[in-house]
Amino acid sequence: xxxxxxxxxxxxxxxxxxxxxxxxxxxxxxxxxxxxxxxxxxxxxxxxxxxxxxxxxxxxxxxxxxxxxxxxxxxxxxxxxxxxxxxxxxxxxxxxxxxxxxxxxxxxxxxxxxxxxxxxxxxxxxxxxxxxxxxxxxxxxxxxxxxxxxxxxxxxxxxxxxxxxxxxxxxxxxxxxxxxxxxxxxxxxxxxxxxxxxxxxxxxxxxxxxxxxxxxxxxxxxxxxxxxxxxxxxxxxxxxxxxxxxxxxxxxxxxxxxxxxxxxxxxxxxxxxxxxxxxxxxxxxxxxxxxxxxxxxxxxxxxxxxxxxxxxxxxxxxxxxxxxxxxxxxxxxxxxxxxxxxxxxxxxxxxx
Amino acid sequence: xxxxxxxxxxxxxxxxxxxxxxxxxxxxxxxxxxxxxxxxxxxxxxxxxxxxxxxxxxxxxxxxxxxxxxxxxxxxxxxxxxxxxxxxxxxxxxxxxxxxxxxxxxxxxxxxxxxxxxxxxxxxxxxxxxxxxxxxxxxxxxxxxxxxxxxxxxxxxxxxxxxxxxxxxxxxxxxxxxxxxxxxxxxxxxxxxxxxxxxxxxxxxxxxxxxxxxxxxxxxxxxxxxxxxxxxxxxxxxxxxxxxxxxxxxxxxxxxxxxxxxxxxxxxxxxxxxxxxxxxxxxxxxxxxxxxxxxxxxxxxxxxxxxxxxxxxxxxxxxxxxxxxxxxxxxxxxxxxxxxxxxxxxxxxxxx
DNA sequence: CTGTTAGCGCATTCAT
DNA sequence: ATGAATGCGCTAACAG
Numbered sequence: 001x002x003x004x005x006x007x008x009x010x011x012x013x014x015x016x017x018x019x020x021x022x023x024x025x026x027x028x029x030x031x032x033x034x035x036x037x038x039x040x041x042x043x044x045x046x047x048x049x050x051x052x053x054x055x056x057x058x059x060x061x062x063x064x065x066x067x068x069x070x071x072x073x074x075x076x077x078x079x080x081x082x083x084x085x086x087x088x089x090x091x092x093x094x095x096x097x098x099x100x101x102x103x104x105x106x107x108x109x110x111x112x113x114x115x116x117x118x119x120x121x122x123x124x125x126x127x128x129x130x131x132x133x134x135x136x137x138x139x140x141x142x143x144x145x146x147x148x149x150x151x152x153x154x155x156x157x158x159x160x161x162x163x164x165x166x167x168x169x170x171x172x173x174x175x176x177x178x179x180x181x182x183x184x185x186x187x188x189x190x191x192x193x194x195x196x197x198x199x200x201x202x203x204x205x206x207x208x209x210x211x212x213x214x215x216x217x218x219x220x221x222x223x224x225x226x227x228x229x230x231x232x233x234x235x236x237x238x239x240x241x242x243x244x245x246x247x248x249x250x251x252x253x254x255x256x257x258x259x260x261x262x263x264x265x266x267x268x269x270x271x272x273x274x275x276x277x278x279x280x281x282x283x284x285x286x287x288x289x290x291x292x293x294x295x296x297x298x299x300x301x302x303x304x305x306x307x308x309x310x311x312x313x314x315x316x317x318x319x320x321x322x323x324x325x326x327x328x329x330x331x332x333x334x335x336x337x338x339x340x341x342x343x344x345x346x347x348x349x350x351x352x
Numbered sequence: 353x354x355x356x357x358x359x360x361x362x363x364x365x366x367x368x369x370x371x372x373x374x375x376x377x378x379x380x381x382x383x384x385x386x387x388x389x390x391x392x393x394x395x396x397x398x399x400x401x402x403x404x405x406x407x408x409x410x411x412x413x414x415x416x417x418x419x420x421x422x423x424x425x426x427x428x429x430x431x432x433x434x435x436x437x438x439x440x441x442x443x444x445x446x447x448x449x450x451x452x453x454x455x456x457x458x459x460x461x462x463x464x465x466x467x468x469x470x471x472x473x474x475x476x477x478x479x480x481x482x483x484x485x486x487x488x489x490x491x492x493x494x495x496x497x498x499x500x501x502x503x504x505x506x507x508x509x510x511x512x513x514x515x516x517x518x519x520x521x522x523x524x525x526x527x528x529x530x531x532x533x534x535x536x537x538x539x540x541x542x543x544x545x546x547x548x549x550x551x552x553x554x555x556x557x558x559x560x561x562x563x564x565x566x567x568x569x570x571x572x573x574x575x576x577x578x579x580x581x582x583x584x585x586x587x588x589x590x591x592x593x594x595x596x597x598x599x600x601x602x603x604x605x606x607x608x609x610x611x612x613x614x615x616x617x618x619x620x621x622x623x624x625x626x627x628x629x630x631x632x633x634x635x636x637x638x639x640x641x642x643x644x645x646x647x648x649x650x651x652x653x654x655x656x657x658x659x660x661x662x663x664x665x666x667x668x669x670x671x672x673x674x675x676x677x678x679x680x681x682x683x684x685x686x687x688x689x690x691x692x693x694x695x696x697x698x699x700x701x702x703x704x
Numbered sequence: 705c706t707g708t709t710a711g712c713g714c715a716t717t718c719a720t
Numbered sequence: 721a722t723g724a725a726t727g728c729g730c731t732a733a734c735a736g
Contacts, residue, residue, distance in 0.1 A: 002505065004713060015723045020715055030721060045501075050473040051412060052713035054403035055728050062474070070432045070454065071648075076423035083422070083456050087463065099470040101453030102422065104435050111439065118451040121402040122414070149397075153354065241652060270652050277654075300593060300622050302629075302654040356729060367707045372731060382705060404729035407712050 003046045012040035023048060054123055059154060063100045063323055064119040066112060068131040070104040072239070073295050074265070074312065078130050078160060081316025086324055098125065098324065107203075109139045116146045119155070126156040126323035130316075132208030133162055144169055160319035161312070163207050164334045172322045172329035174315050174337055178208055178292075181308040181339030182215025185290055186262060188306070188341060190223050192349045194260040194288065197225075198251040199234045200244055200272055202264040209236070212264055212292060239264060244271025252279055259287060259350035266291035266298045266307055273301070273346075284348035294342055303345035310339050355398045364392035375400060406475055411506055415452045415675055416471040418464060420483040422456040424591070425647050426617070426664065430482050430512060433668025438676055450477065450676070459555075461491045468498045471507070478508040478675035482668075484560030485514055496521055512671035513664070515559050516686045524674045524681035526667050526689055530560055530644075533660040533691030534567025537642055538614060540658070540693060542575050544701045546612040546640065549577075550603040551586045552596055552624055554616040561588070564616055564644060591616060596623025604631055610639060611702035618643035618650045618659055625653070625698075636700035646694055655697035662691050 005023075009016040014033060021027040022037045029037075040046075054060035065082050067075035079102045086100040103119075105112040112129075119127055127150060133140070147157050148169035159165065159173035189197055199216055202209035213234065220226055235250050237243030244263055248271065251258060261276070263269035269291030273283055281287050283303055291298060294309035315337055321327040357375075361368040366385060373379040374389045381389075392398075406412035417434050419427035431454045438452040455471075457464040464481075471479055479502060485492070499509050500521035511517065511525035541549055551568055554561035565586065572578055587602050589595030596615055600623065603610060613628070615621035621643030625635055633639050635655055643650060646661035667689055673679040 006713080016714075017716080017724080018722060021722085024715080028721065033721080047469060047501075048473050049407070049475070049713050050470075051403040051406035051475060052728095053715075055401070055407050055730085056713075056715040058715095058728070060403060061470075064453070069428075070422070070435070071425050071428035073423050073425065073428075076421075076425075076428055080422040080456050080458070084458065087466075097466065097470060099455075099467075099474065101416070101455055103451075103453055104432050106432070106436065114439075114449065115451075117399060118402075118413075118449060121400050122451065123401070123403060149399075241648065270649065274652055296593060297622065297649055300626055358729080368730075369708080369732085370706060373706085376731085380705060385706080401729050404712090405731075407714085408729075408731040410712070410731090 003044045004049070005046075008037065008040045008044055008046050011044060012037045058123065059125055060123045061098045062119070062122050062124045063098050063126045063128070064115065064124050065100060065102040065128045066105055066115055066130060067102055068105055068107045069239075070102065072267070073297075074293055075130060077295075077312040078316035078319070081313045082128055082130075082160065082320035082323070085317040085320025100320070109134050109136070109143075113142060113146060116143075116150065120146070120150050120153065123153065124150075124155050126158065128158045128160055128319050128323050129162060130160045130319070131162060132206040133165075135205050135207055135210060140165070156323055156325060158319050158322045160315055161310075163211070170333065173334045174319055174322075175334060176310055176315070177336050177338045178211035179215035179218070181292065181310070181341070182212040182262075183218045184215075184339075184341050185292070185306075185308050186216045186219035188343060189260050189262065189288060189290065189347060190219060192288070192347060194350050195225065196255060196258050197233065197260045197262060198248070198255065198258050200247040200251065200261060200263045200268050201234055201236045202239050202268070204236045209264060216262060233258075237264075237268070239267060241267050241271035241274070244268035245275045246271075248272040248275035249279075252276075260289070260347070261287060262290050264292060266293045266295045266305060269298075269305055269307070269346075270301060284346050286351065288347040288350070290347055292339075299344070301346070306344045306347040307342050308339040309342050311337060355396045356401070357398070360389065360392045360396055360398050363396060364389045410475065411477055412475045413450045414471070414474050414476045415450050415478045415480070416467065416476050417452060417454040417480045418457055418467055418482060419454055420457055420459045421591075422454065424619070425649075426645055427482060429647075429664040430668035430671070433665045434480055434482075434512065434672035434675070437669040437672025452672070461486050461488070461495075465494060465498060468495075468502065472498070472502050472505065475505065476502075476507050478510065480510045480512055480671050480675050481514060482512045482671070483514060484558040485517075487557050487559055487562060492517070508675055508677060510671050510674045512667055513662075515563070520685075522685065525686045526671055526674075527686060528662055528667070529688050529690045530563035531567035531570070533644065533662070533693070534564040534614075535570045536567075536691075536693050537644070537658075537660050538568045538571035540695060541612050541614065541640060541642065541699060542571060544640070544699060546702050547577065548607060548610050549585065549612045549614060550600070550607065550610050552599040552603065552613060552615045552620050553586055553588045554591050554620070556588045561616060568614060585610075589616075589620065591619060593619050593623040593626075596620035597627045598623075600624040600627035601631075604628075612640040612642070612699070614642045616644060618645045618647045618657060621650075621657055621659070621698075622653060636698050638703065640699040640702070642699055644691075651696070653698070658696045658699040659694050660691040661694050663689060
């Protein structure tokens with residue numbers, strides 16, 4: 001019923017071993033023979049049996065890319081870039097093709113572990129884990145253990161847009177400088193003259209939330225604005241528009257004379273804008289707003305959003321190449337990627 | 353080095369077959385034995401060898417979800433919904449877990465075919481193909497052939513948000529009523545009194561583009577507004593913000609007295625808004641704008657966008673369940689999903 | 705309910 | 721440069 005390598009061998013009048021060799025291209029084969037085999041493959045419309053191949057070779061051509069939220073362009077951009085970098089590395093022939101796939105954890109630590117197990121089960125060639133991590137020590141330990149096993153089994157593990165992990169389970173990590181970016185963003189607001197700045201944070205248990213908030217606090221503290229007021233003007237939520245909306249209303253209730261709102265990311269910032277507008281406040285005339293990430297829609301927002309640009313596409317490509325072994329890991333295994341402050345129309349000096 | 357099923361069997365003092373049976377759970381096993389085996393699995397930290405399992409069983413637990421653009425929430429929402437529907441069908445035990453993965457074709461027909469081959473190679477349990485199709489007959493033929501082979505090999509093929517295909521290669525298709533939705537959208541504009549309506553279409557070779565444009569033309573024709581003017585006020589582009597921006601400038605150049613712009617989707621509509629605003633036109637006072645899809649950001653746009661809501665999440669979940677065989681296909685194999693007109697602030701009667 | 709026996713389709717030694 | 725033989729780890733008949 002289904003065509004096997006042996007069928008191809010018979011048609012090409014060679015041994016199965018030879019067919020295997022031309023297909024994998026890692027071995028010297030006479031040009032004429034190769035030609036004949038390739039023709040038989042074509043005529044029979046043969047497709048390699050992946051599981052059989054993976055079983056015999058003890059490794060598969062599967063590369064997994066884990067994301068927290070596939071509906072969020074933040075992850076989509078990174079994943080898409082990684083996926084194309086991995087696909088493009090192929091020789092074009094069917095031989096070197098990797099199957100780069102993205103797995104959506106939905107931010108759930110259990111699903112993260114489950115996907116990793118599934119990938120381990122498939123003997124994945126590499127795994128790219130993207131986005132902020134959970135700060136919970138138990139989960140970090142479990143994750144580290146799982147990644148170590150993957151690494152020991154020959155799977156190359158790459159972290160992208162995620163803080164480094166302890167141990168040597170990870171081949172390479174590309175970390176974003178969330179703290180530094182957040183600090184420069186708040187410094188920008190401070191330099192405009194703002195003093196009563198609200199902060200809409202993400203989920204408290206995520207490293208990204210912590211890092212960005214830390215950066216914000218660094219700037220506030222350096223300006224002598226630390227103290228209890230800082231906590232009072234910080235509201236935690238999720239990385240959604242609705243969360244930004246709700247948190248901003250809360251902020252407004254706590255401090256009606258707010259002159260600026262810094263959001264954990266661009267999506268949250270949009271929700272903040274909606275809440276401010278609804279309260280009859282103009283942006284940036286009455287209140288300035290800033291985001292983080294610089295997703296594609298941010299430049300089109302009205303007014304266009306001041307934010308910190310993260311080179312998501314570039315990071316994804318680098319992670320993909322690292323996963324393929326096409327690039328060598330940075331010294332020490334960790335590379336920190338900086339964000340760039342994008343000053344646009346949503347921030348201005350506070351009203352006099 | 354690596355723990356195998358035989359190791360588990362030895363530790364649990366049963367035969368390998370029994371271990372296999374408790375792991376797959378599709379066979380009666382005494383509770384005490386199962387307990388012993390599970391304990392051994394745990395103690396040895398055993399992970400099933402997917403390729404070996406797939407080889408022996410002639411099917412894997414991999415489910416592929418193909419999308420045109422992973423960075424576009426349109427696809428992200430459908431893919432995420434499908435993926436969670438597939439994951440949730442699992443019993444919770446490691447046994448029934450499917451590995452739902454998304455593959456990004458980038459809209460390239462070659463990559464679409466390549467991914468399908470890769471999935472075929474892996475003996476995927478099911479494949480969900482999302483989004484608009486290429487209208488090119490050659491590609492449709494190639495795709496049909498490939499899907500037929502997949503189907504013959506036991507892979508369940510489901511189409512989601514995509515027009516039906518000829519033949520019986522496909523187990524089920526969930527099609528969006530793009531034409532009907534587009535028609536009702538333009539009718540809305542017409543009923544407001546608009547007559548000079550520009551249309552910013554997507555890529556000419558995509559079925560989604562065609563269908564939505566057809567719906568628009570249906571409405572225009574019914575209103576007696578067909579003729580050469582219709583073509584003159586139609587500009588093709590891509591499904592991006594930049595494309596909407598450029599096309600709208602072009603439209604404005606062709607017809608400065610335009611009173612409305614209908615865009616192929618919400619993202620394009622945002623670009624259109626930017627171009628109009630830059631031209632000093634107010635929305636909707638001077639020009640009305642409408643989109644399609646009702647992505648999450650559309651309600652937050654300023655002004656909020658009139659559009660046609662497509663139940664992307666619901667469609668994704670249905671596709672996922674269909675792919676798992678958890679739901680039975682609709683009669684005839686095809687189910688058409690209607691959109692819902694969402695009238696918001698970006699459309700208003702034209703100026704007198 | 706459980707053990708035994710055969711492959712599944714391919715990559716890889718080892719020969720030649 | 722090519723062929724023959726072996727085993728990867730597991731599932732699926734069959735027995736019992």
